[in-house]
Amino acid sequence: MQAKTKIPPVLFLTVLAVLTGMVEAEARPRQPVNVVFSNDCASLSGSNSEWFSQSEWLLQRLGSGKATAIEPQPLAAFSDSALAVNLFAHGLSNADKSPVGNDRSLAAWNGFLPHAMAAVLSVLIVLVYGIVRLRREIGRHQRCETDLTLLYNTMSLGFVLHEAIRDGEGRIIDYRYLELNPAFERMTGIRRNDWLGKTASSVASGSQRSWLDHFAEVEHSQTAKRFETCAHGLDLWFMTDCYQADSDRFVVLLQDVSSNKKAEENLRLLARVFSDAHEGIIITDVDAKIIDVNAAFAQITGYDRNEAIGRNPSMLKSGRHDAEFYAQMWHALNEQGHWQGEIWNRKKSGELYAELLTISALRDSSDKAAHYVGLFSDITESKEQQQALEILAHYDALTQLPNRTLFADRFRQAISHCKRTESLLALCYLDLDGFKQVNDTYGHQVGDDLLVEVAERIKANLRECDTVCRLGGDEFALLFENLQSPQQCEDALKRIHTALAEPFLLDDHRIRIAASSGVTLYPLDNEDPDILLRHADQTMYQAKLAGRNCYRIYQPLLEHQRLSQHAGFGRLQQALADIRDAMAQSQFCLYYQPKINSRTGKVVGAEALIRWQHPERGLLGPSEFMPIIESTPLEIDISIWVIRQTFQQLQAWMEKGLVLQVGVNVSPRFLQWQNFLVTLDSMLSEYPAVSSKQLELEVLESSVLDDLIAVGEILKQCHYQLGVPSALDDFGTGYSSLTHLRHLTINTVKIDQGFVRNMIDDPDDQAIVESVIGLAKAFKRNVIAEGVEQIDHGVVLSVLGCELLQGNAVARAMPGDDLFEWAMRFKNPPAWQRVSELTLSQQQKQLLLLGIQQRYWLKLLQEAVKHTTDAPPRWPVMNPKRSHLGQWLLRVQAGDGFDPALLQRISQYQDQQTLLIERLRQQHPSGNQAMMDELMAQISAISLSIEQALKQMGAIPEK
Numbered sequence: 001m002q003a004k005t006k007i008p009p010v011l012f013l014t015v016l017a018v019l020t021g022m023v024e025a026e027a028r029p030r031q032p033v034n035v036v037f038s039n040d041c042a043s044l045s046g047s048n049s050e051w052f053s054q055s056e057w058l059l060q061r062l063g064s065g066k067a068t069a070i071e072p073q074p075l076a077a078f079s080d081s082a083l084a085v086n087l088f089a090h091g092l093s094n095a096d097k098s099p100v101g102n103d104r105s106l107a108a109w110n111g112f113l114p115h116a117m118a119a120v121l122s123v124l125i126v127l128v129y130g131i132v133r134l135r136r137e138i139g140r141h142q143r144c145e146t147d148l149t150l151l152y153n154t155m156s157l158g159f160v161l162h163e164a165i166r167d168g169e170g171r172i173i174d175y176r177y178l179e180l181n182p183a184f185e186r187m188t189g190i191r192r193n194d195w196l197g198k199t200a201s202s203v204a205s206g207s208q209r210s211w212l213d214h215f216a217e218v219e220h221s222q223t224a225k226r227f228e229t230c231a232h233g234l235d236l237w238f239m240t241d242c243y244q245a246d247s248d249r250f251v252v253l254l255q256d257v258s259s260n261k262k263a264e265e266n267l268r269l270l271a272r273v274f275s276d277a278h279e280g281i282i283i284t285d286v287d288a289k290i291i292d293v294n295a296a297f298a299q300i301t302g303y304d305r306n307e308a309i310g311r312n313p314s315m316l317k318s319g320r321h322d323a324e325f326y327a328q329m330w331h332a333l334n335e336q337g338h339w340q341g342e343i344w345n346r347k348k349s350g351e352l353y354a355e356l357l358t359i360s361a362l363r364d365s366s367d368k369a370a371h372y373v374g375l376f377s378d379i380t381e382s383k384e385q386q387q388a389l390e391i392l393a394h395y396d397a398l399t400q401l402p403n404r405t406l407f408a409d410r411f412r413q414a415i416s417h418c419k420r421t422e423s424l425l426a427l428c429y430l431d432l433d434g435f436k437q438v439n440d441t442y443g444h445q446v447g448d449d450l451l452v453e454v455a456e457r458i459k460a461n462l463r464e465c466d467t468v469c470r471l472g473g474d475e476f477a478l479l480f481e482n483l484q485s486p487q488q489c490e491d492a493l494k495r496i497h498t499a500l501a502e503p504f505l506l507d508d509h510r511i512r513i514a515a516s517s518g519v520t521l522y523p524l525d526n527e528d529p530d531i532l533l534r535h536a537d538q539t540m541y542q543a544k545l546a547g548r549n550c551y552r553i554y555q556p557l558l559e560h561q562r563l564s565q566h567a568g569f570g571r572l573q574q575a576l577a578d579i580r581d582a583m584a585q586s587q588f589c590l591y592y593q594p595k596i597n598s599r600t601g602k603v604v605g606a607e608a609l610i611r612w613q614h615p616e617r618g619l620l621g622p623s624e625f626m627p628i629i630e631s632t633p634l635e636i637d638i639s640i641w642v643i644r645q646t647f648q649q650l651q652a653w654m655e656k657g658l659v660l661q662v663g664v665n666v667s668p669r670f671l672q673w674q675n676f677l678v679t680l681d682s683m684l685s686e687y688p689a690v691s692s693k694q695l696e697l698e699v700l701e702s703s704v705l706d707d708l709i710a711v712g713e714i715l716k717q718c719h720y721q722l723g724v725p726s727a728l729d730d731f732g733t734g735y736s737s738l739t740h741l742r743h744l745t746i747n748t749v750k751i752d753q754g755f756v757r758n759m760i761d762d763p764d765d766q767a768i769v770e771s772v773i774g775l776a777k778a779f780k781r782n783v784i785a786e787g788v789e790q791i792d793h794g795v796v797l798s799v800l801g802c803e804l805l806q807g808n809a810v811a812r813a814m815p816g817d818d819l820f821e822w823a824m825r826f827k828n829p830p831a832w833q834r835v836s837e838l839t840l841s842q843q844q845k846q847l848l849l850l851g852i853q854q855r856y857w858l859k860l861l862q863e864a865v866k867h868t869t870d871a872p873p874r875w876p877v878m879n880p881k882r883s884h885l886g887q888w889l890l891r892v893q894a895g896d897g898f899d900p901a902l903l904q905r906i907s908q909y910q911d912q913q914t915l916l917i918e919r920l921r922q923q924h925p926s927g928n929q930a931m932m933d934e935l936m937a938q939i940s941a942i943s944l945s946i947e948q949a950l951k952q953m954g955a956i957p958e959k
Contacts (some may be wrong), residue, residue, distance in 0.1 A: 117764045158184035158238070158254035161245070165199065165216060172215050174199045178249070187238075187256050188231060215250050218242050228257070237261040258696055268353055280355075282374040288312050288405040291371070300355070300378050302348030313374070316345040318352050329359070330661035333372070342379065353380045378769045396470040397764060398448055399455035407469035407477055409528050412742035414467075414481050418522060424483035428493065429536035430458075430517040432474035432500075444762060445882055449506045450513070457502075461495040477533070478517075486521055486553065493517060493551045501549065507879070516540055525554060538871055540768045575628045583637065587613050588723065590645050591813035594823065595784060599803045599836040600793050601828030605661035605700070607806065608646050609813050610638070631669060643695070647687040649816040650694050658820055663696040663727055664729060671699070671714045682721055692723035696748065699730050716745040727784075749776040753787020753807065760796055760856040761876050763884050773801050792852050794832045799845050803836070843898070846888065847950045853884040854950070857942045861917075865924065865932055878921070880914045885946070898953055906949050 026632040152159065154610060176394035185192055195203055200211065210229065218225050224243045231238065231556045238254040245251050274281055284290050286665035293308045301308075301316060308315075321343065329358035332339040332648045340358045347353055357376040364370040391397075394406040402410065410428070418425040432454065446553045451474065458468050458476065467479040478496075480489050499514055504511045518539025520532055527535065539554040546552065583590060612620040653660060670676060684692055697709065697718060707893050718724040727748035751772050759766040770784070776783035785797050788807030796807060809829075840848065861878035880886040891905055892898055920935045 016670065051659075065799050066788075100871055109230065111832065131700070151159075151709055154254075155181065158187050158252075158256075160184055160252040160254070162215070162250045162252060164248045164250065166248075171213050172219070174201050175211065175215065177203075184254065187254065188195075188236065214240075215244075216240055218244050218250065279375050279377045282308075282313060282376075284313065284369065284372045284374075284874070286369050286558050288314075288372065295711070300347075300376075301345070307348075316347075318344040318346040320344040320352070333359060333361055334369075337363070337369075342383075353378055354383045355379060370413055389771070390431055392768075397768060398675070399452055399470050401455050401459075402467065402469040404469065404471050407453045407467065407471075407479075410467050411479060411533075414479050415522060416530065417481060421482065422480070424486070424489075424524070425480075426483055426486075426489040426519055427524040427536045428478040428480070428482035428489075428517050428519045428534050428551075429533065429540045430476045430478060430496075430515050431540055431544070433514040433516055433544070435474040435513060441525060442507070442511070443511055443878060444758065445877045445879055446506050446509065446511075448764070450504055450511060453501060453504050453506070454513075457499045461492065461499055463492075466492075477536075483521075489519060489521070490551075490553070493519065497549065497551065499672070508893070510579070516543040516548050517551040518543055518554065519551060520554035576632065576634060579625055579629055579634055579638075582612060582614075583634075588638070589613055589814065590640065590642065590649065592649070592816055592819045593806060593813040594811045594819060594826075595663075595804060595806045596810050596826070596828070597803050598805050598832040600830065601826075601833060603660065603741070603823045603826055604664065604804065605696070606819060607641060607663045607813075608649075608665075610642055613930055630667075635667060636670060636673055643680070645684060646695065647690055650690045651687050653820060654689060658823055659694070661694050661696055661725075661822075663698040665698045665700075665729065666736055668699065668711050671697075676714065677717055677722070680724065684722060684724075693725060695724050697724060697726040698750070698858065699726065712744045719745045719747075746781060748782040748784060749804075751783065751802070753785075755796070756785045756793060757789055758785040760792055760853050761860060761884075762876075764883065766796075766800075766884070769797075769802075770800055777801070790893065791829055791831050792856055794829065795835050796849060796852055798828045798832060798835050799840070799849055843953075847953055850885055850888060851947050851950050854943055854946055857883065858940060861920075862936065865920070865936060878917055880910055885910060902949050902953050906946055909942050909946045909949070913939055913946075916942070 043390075057070045069167050092689050103371060134784035159179070160177065160180040162175040163178050167173045176197065176199050178197075180190075180192055180195065182192075184190070214227060222244070224241055226239070226241050229238055229240050230236070235258075236256060237258045237260075239257045240255075241253040243251045243253075255725050260302040274292075274294050277294060278296055282290060282297055283292045290308050290311050290313065293303075293305055297308065298304045301377040303315070314519070329341070338360045339359065341356075342354060342480050344352055344354050355376040356379045357374060359372055359374045361369040362371040364374060393710045394403060395401065417423075435447065435450070438450055451470070454474075455468070455470065455476075458478070462468060462478070465481045466892045467481075469477050471477050480492055483489055497517070500513065500515045504513070511592060518536045520535045522532060525532060525535055535554045539552045543550050543552040558898065589611050591609045591611050593609060594603055595605040596602065597604050597605065597629055610622050610626070612625055614620050629638060643664055646664050650660070650662060684690075697715070699715070715726045718726060725747035726745065727750055728744065728746045729750045730752040731749045749767055749772060755765040755768050755772075773783050782804065783802050784791075784806055785802050786806050788797065788805045788809045790809050793807070794805050794809060797803075811826075814822065835848075857876045864875045877883045879891070885906075889903070889910065892903065916935055920932060920939070923931050923935065
C-alpha cells in the first residue's frame, strides 16, 4: 500500500514564520532583505547579519534529526519571511542527505514536492503581502481624501483658487475664480455658482487692482504673502495669505478679522474720546489711586498727567463738604455702582471751582469693583450765572434788598408763624416824600445813591427777624414779626422816620427827604396777603394826605364806616356811573401801537390800548379810569368788550390783507373769572377766520404774584386748549422771578419801558435789559422791548440781541384804520436795517455801544444845559466811574486784546472831560451862558475824540 504523502511539519512552521514576519515587518522599520533561490538551497543576504547566524543555528538543529525538538526561544528570533523560506528549504533533507521513507518513487516525489511547494508558497506569500500592502495604501489614500474633503468643507478659513490671466508680455491683468470653499461663501455671502469661472473684472472690479498687485508681488518674490484687505462693497476685513500654486494659479486663504478691526476702531475711538473730550476724565484703581487722566482734567484742575497719576483724588478737596457728604457718595457707589452730583473742588492754584461729577464703578468678572471712572465738567460759570439770576429774581439790583417775589414768600411764612405763635404781624407800606424832585434836580445817579442810603438806614433800625423789601421806585414794604402789641410797631416806625428825616450827603449835596407810611396789623386785619398789602398802601396815602412825614395804622373795624362818611365815596360812585354810561354810549375805543422786527423790517403785531373819548375832557388814557373800575363788575364788562373789539379789528384787517397778532392787557381778576375760558372760546367761534394765535393775552408781571398758581393754570389752558398765547408785561421791574418763566405758560417777555428808556445812559438799566434778554433766550421765549423812544434805543437793543420793538420811535398808538395805512407805508429805519446786517465780534459790539452811549450822553448834557422850563433839568450820569465808558475802562485795563495806547488816550480824554463837566456844573446856576457855551464846545470836541478812538480800536462800521 502506497504511503500517503505528508506535508512535513516544518512547512507549517515556515508558513507560521512567514505570517509572523509579515505582521512584525509592518510594526518596525524595514531593512532591505534579498532572497536568492538556487537548485539546492535558498540563500539570504541582507544588512542584518544576525538573521543569518540564527538561520544557520536552526538548520543545524533540523539536520540532526531533531526537527520536532526545536526550542521555542530560538524560534522567536526568526522574524523575517525570507528566513522561514531558508529554513523550509533546508528541512527537506536529513543530516546525511538520504531520502526519507521506504518507497523510492515516493521518495522522489517527496524530494521534489517540497521544493515546488516552497517555490509556490513563496510566490503566494509575496503576492498576498503585496495585495495587503496595496489595499492598505488604497485605504489610507481614501481616508486622507475623506479627511481633506471634510477639512475643506468645514474649515473656518476661506479658500479661493485663482487662475491668472496674462497679457502678451506675461503681466497679470486679471484673474478667474476656479474654486472657493463654503467658508468663503459664509464669510462673504457670495454664492459659489455666481463666481466660479468668472473673472474678477466682471464680478469684483472695485478690488481687482489691489489683488493684481499682490499676485505680482508673490510671483516676483516666490514667497507667500500675508496682508489685510477690505472686501469691496461688503464692509468686511480679511487677514489674507496668498501662495502661488503653479505658474498661473494662486491659492488665497482668508480669515475674517472684521470684528477685530471694529474692536480696534472702537479702541481708537475710545482713546480719542478720552483724549479729546471737553469733560475731565479720571480713572482710579479700587484703592482710589489715580491711574490715568485726560487733557481736560489737566486743563480744568491745573494738575498735569504726571502730577496726578499715583495720587488720590482727595488732593482736589475744597473743604466745603463734610465727611457725611463723602460717606453718602461712597455708599451710593458701593450700593448702586454710580454717583452723580455737584461738588466743589480746588484747583492746583488754590482757586475753588464747581463741577458736575459722575462716578461709575467698573466691575470685574466676579462682580467686584476693579476701577472707578469719574467724568466731570466745570460748572463754575453756570453756577455764578445761576446765582446772579437768583439774585436778579429775588433781590433788587440797586439796593440788594429782597424784591417783591421774595417778600411775598416771606410774608406767607410770617403769617404762618404768626398763627403758630399767636403773635401780631405788622405790614408797613413806605413811600419817600420828595424823591422825584431829587431825581429831577440832581440826576438819576444821585437818586439811585439816595435809594441805597435809604435802604441802609431802614435796615439799621430793624430787628434781625424783620424784613424790608423794595417794591419798586421809591416804595418799600416792611414786615415786623413777633409783636406783642401795636406799640412795638409804632416805636419801630418812629425810629425809621427819624432816621430818614436826617440829611443825606450825596455827591457833595446835602439832601433832605421824608417818608409816609401806612401799617396794618394781622390778625386784627384778618385778610389775605394781597388784601393786607392793599390796606397798607391805602393807609400810606392817608398819611400823605395828613401832611406827609408820618405814619398811619389801618383800623379794619372802622373802615366801612370811614368810607361811608368820606366825601370821596360819593365821587367814586359817580365815576363808576359815568363809566357805565360811557359803555352804553360807545364812548370807548381802541388804539393800536405797532410792534416791528428791526432785523426783517416787518410789522409783526400791535398792542390794543383802550381810550375814553370823553365828551367834555377829550381823549383819556386808561390811567384816568381803569383804576376806578378795579375789582368791580365793570372791570369784567370792559375786558370782554376790549377782546371782542380786537377780534373785529383783526377780521377787518384780514379782509384788507393785513395779518397781525394783537396783544390785549388782561387783569388776574378777569383771568380768574369763572366764565373767562368759556367766553374766550365763544368769541373764537364767532370769528372763525381769525386764528387763535393772532390774539395774545398780556399780563402784568407784578399782578400775577398774588396768585401765581391760579393765573398760571388759566394761561396754560388758554395755550393748550384754545391755542391763545400769552405775554408777561413789564418784566424786569425789580421783582421779577425765574419762577414766572419756569411755571407760567408764557410765549413772550416784554422788557419794562423804564429800563429801555434809560439803558443808554444808565449801565445798571442796560445790565437789567441784557439779563432779561438772556433769561428769555435761555427759556426759549420771545422778547420784545417797550419804550423804544429813539432810533438809538433800537440800535442798542438790536446789538444786545432784541429784535422785536415797540415804542414811539416805531410809531405812536393809533386807530385801527390808521394802523393799516401806516403798515402799508412802513419802512425800517436805515440805522436799524444797517446794524441788523452787520456781523460783529463781541469786542466790536462793545465799542459800537460805547460810541452810541457817548453821543447819547453828550445829547442829554446839551439838553440839560439849554433847559429853560421851570422843571429841573434831566442830567446824564455825571460820575465817570458810574458811566458806561468809565465802567468799561475799569474792565479792560488788564487787556482784553485792545490797543493799550488807545486805551490810555481814551482814559486821558475822560479825565479831561470830567474836569470840564465839574466846571460846567459850577457855572450852570450862575447863568453865564457864554462860559457854558465855551465849556460845552470843549466837552463836545473831547467827546468826538473819544468816538474816533473807539472806532480805531475796533474798526467799527459807520452806523
